[in-house]
Amino acid sequence: MPDSDPPASFAPAPLSPEAEAVVGRWNPQGAALLRAASGPGDAGAAAVLPAPEAVALIGPADASTLLLRTELARFEPCIALTDPMVDPGAAPAVALLLLDAGAALGASTLNVVSRLSSGGTRTLFAMNNTHAYPDWRAVLDRNTALLTQVLGADPAIVPVSARLSVAARQSGDAALLDRSGLAQLHTRLTAAAGADGGPDRWAAVLHRVLADTRQRIVDQSAELNSGAEVARLREERATLLAARDGGRAQAMSALRNRMHLARMDLLHDVGARIRALNATARSDLDRLGRRATKTYPADLQQSVNQLTAELDAVLAQRLADLSRQLEAATGPTPDAPARPPVPRTDPPPRLGPDPEPRHRGVEDHLMIALGASGGFGLGRLAVAPLTLVPALNYATIPVTLLLGAAVAYWVVRARGHIADRAHIRQWVSDALVNxxxxxxxxxxxxxxxxxxxxxxxxVRATTTRVVESDRRVAELESRVRELNSRQPAQLAACRRDLQILDSVHTQR
Known part of the structure; x- marks a missing residue:
C-alpha cells in the first residue's frame, strides 16, 4: 500500500455500492480492513470510533518477530503492539500469539493459551515464517486441532510471512502481499483492537485502501496491454513442444550407450576370467600325478560352473544398475513398478567330450629303444667293477639286463606321463576356447x-509424459485464445473500475 497521506479535504463519507464492489473485487483485504476499521456501524456514519486497545505480543524476541512488527507498523490504522513476552503476568484485553511454522505447539504454550482464555483475553493466532517450511500446512492443522481442544472453538490461525511482505513491498507485487498474510492479520488486529478514533484516521485508511485498489487495477491494465501473460504462456508452450517426446530420445540414446559399455565390460570380464582359469589349469596340471589326470576334466567342469555363477551375479548387478540409471533418467513407470532385468538361468556351458586316450606313436617306440639302450649302458657301467673278478663275470649279465629293463621302464613311463600332461593341456585350451x-x-x-x-x-515411462505434455500444450493454446478474446473486455472493465474510483476522489 502507498504511504502517502490523504488530502486534507478527505472527509468520512460512505462509499457507493459500485465503489464497494470494486474494492471488494480488486482488494478483498482492503475491503475487510474498511469493515474492521468502521466498527459495527456504517463505514462513514461513525463520526467517532472507539479508542484502540493495545495488543500484547506473545512470542519469541527474535529477528523474525521484529520483522513482523516492522511490517505490521506500515499498515493503517497502526496497531500498538507491546514488546514480545513469553509468559504474560496479567491477562491483557487483546493478545497476539505467534506460533512457529516449523514445529507443533508444546504444553507450555497451551497452558499460556488456557490462562489467557480463562482471563477473558481475546487471543489472535499467527503462524510466522511459513516461507521457510514447505510442510507448514501439516503443522497448521496440528496446531489448530490442539488449540481447538483448549479453546473449544476454531482458533482461526493466520499463516503469515514477513519476508514475503518485504519482497512484495520491494517489487510492488500486490498478489505477493496477499500471499504473505500480513494484510489479513492486520485486518483481524484492527477488528479486535479497534481503530483510532476520529474522521481523519478513517479518511487515512480509506485513502490507502482506494489508492492500493487503484494501483492494482493500473498494474493489471499495464499487464494486459503488454501481453506479458500471453508471451509467458507461448514461451511455456514452445518449451513443451521442444521436449514433446517426454525425453524419450535422450533416454534411448543413453540406454544404447550404457548397453554398449556394459557389453564391452562384460565381454572383457569373460576373457579375463577365462585367461585366469586357463593359467590356473596349467598350474594344476604341472602338479598332477599320473592317476589324477584321469579325473581332472570333472574338476575343471566344476571350476567352469563356479565361474559361470560368478559371471551371472556380475551380469545381474550390471543390469540392475542399468535399470536404476534408466529410471532416474525417465522417472518411475506409472502403471507398474520397474523391475530390473534378470538374466535367464541357463545351465553352465559344458567343456565338451572328455579327452580321447592318447595314441602311442613312433615317439613311444623310440623312447623304449632309447630307454633300453641307456639302461643297458648304465647297467654295464654299474657292474664294471665286478668284471675284474673272473668268477663273477657271468653274474654281471643278469644284473646288467635287470638294470637296463628298469631304466627303460622308468624312461618310458616318465615320457608317457609328460605326453599325457601335454595331451590334457591341449584339451584344456581347446575346451576353454569353447x-x-x-x-x-x-x-x-x-x-x-x-x-x-x-x-x-x-517407452512406458515417457509415454505418460508425452500425453501430459500434449494435454498441457492444448491447455496453453486454449488459455492463449481465451486471453486474446477476453483482453478487450478486461481492459474495458479496468477502465470502468478506474472511473468509479476516480469519481470517489472527485466527490471527496
Whole structure:
C-alpha cells in the first residue's frame, strides 16, 4: 500500500455500492480492513470510533518477530503492539500469539493459551515464517486441532510471512502481499483492537485502501496491454513442444550407450576370467600325478560352473544398475513398478567330450629303444667293477639286463606321463576356447533381452509424459485464445473500475 497521506479535504463519507464492489473485487483485504476499521456501524456514519486497545505480543524476541512488527507498523490504522513476552503476568484485553511454522505447539504454550482464555483475553493466532517450511500446512492443522481442544472453538490461525511482505513491498507485487498474510492479520488486529478514533484516521485508511485498489487495477491494465501473460504462456508452450517426446530420445540414446559399455565390460570380464582359469589349469596340471589326470576334466567342469555363477551375479548387478540409471533418467513407470532385468538361468556351458586316450606313436617306440639302450649302458657301467673278478663275470649279465629293463621302464613311463600332461593341456585350451565362446554368447543374449525390456520400460515411462505434455500444450493454446478474446473486455472493465474510483476522489 502507498504511504502517502490523504488530502486534507478527505472527509468520512460512505462509499457507493459500485465503489464497494470494486474494492471488494480488486482488494478483498482492503475491503475487510474498511469493515474492521468502521466498527459495527456504517463505514462513514461513525463520526467517532472507539479508542484502540493495545495488543500484547506473545512470542519469541527474535529477528523474525521484529520483522513482523516492522511490517505490521506500515499498515493503517497502526496497531500498538507491546514488546514480545513469553509468559504474560496479567491477562491483557487483546493478545497476539505467534506460533512457529516449523514445529507443533508444546504444553507450555497451551497452558499460556488456557490462562489467557480463562482471563477473558481475546487471543489472535499467527503462524510466522511459513516461507521457510514447505510442510507448514501439516503443522497448521496440528496446531489448530490442539488449540481447538483448549479453546473449544476454531482458533482461526493466520499463516503469515514477513519476508514475503518485504519482497512484495520491494517489487510492488500486490498478489505477493496477499500471499504473505500480513494484510489479513492486520485486518483481524484492527477488528479486535479497534481503530483510532476520529474522521481523519478513517479518511487515512480509506485513502490507502482506494489508492492500493487503484494501483492494482493500473498494474493489471499495464499487464494486459503488454501481453506479458500471453508471451509467458507461448514461451511455456514452445518449451513443451521442444521436449514433446517426454525425453524419450535422450533416454534411448543413453540406454544404447550404457548397453554398449556394459557389453564391452562384460565381454572383457569373460576373457579375463577365462585367461585366469586357463593359467590356473596349467598350474594344476604341472602338479598332477599320473592317476589324477584321469579325473581332472570333472574338476575343471566344476571350476567352469563356479565361474559361470560368478559371471551371472556380475551380469545381474550390471543390469540392475542399468535399470536404476534408466529410471532416474525417465522417472518411475506409472502403471507398474520397474523391475530390473534378470538374466535367464541357463545351465553352465559344458567343456565338451572328455579327452580321447592318447595314441602311442613312433615317439613311444623310440623312447623304449632309447630307454633300453641307456639302461643297458648304465647297467654295464654299474657292474664294471665286478668284471675284474673272473668268477663273477657271468653274474654281471643278469644284473646288467635287470638294470637296463628298469631304466627303460622308468624312461618310458616318465615320457608317457609328460605326453599325457601335454595331451590334457591341449584339451584344456581347446575346451576353454569353447567355454569362452559360450559365455560370450550367454552375455550377449542376456544384454539383448535386457535391452528389449529396458526399452519397453523407457517407452512406458515417457509415454505418460508425452500425453501430459500434449494435454498441457492444448491447455496453453486454449488459455492463449481465451486471453486474446477476453483482453478487450478486461481492459474495458479496468477502465470502468478506474472511473468509479476516480469519481470517489472527485466527490471527496
Amino acid at each position: 567355454v569362452k565362446a559360450q559365455l560370450e554368447q550367454r552375455v550377449s543374449t542376456a544384454l539383448v533381452e535386457a535391452e528389449s525390456q529396458l526399452t519397453d520400460q523407457a
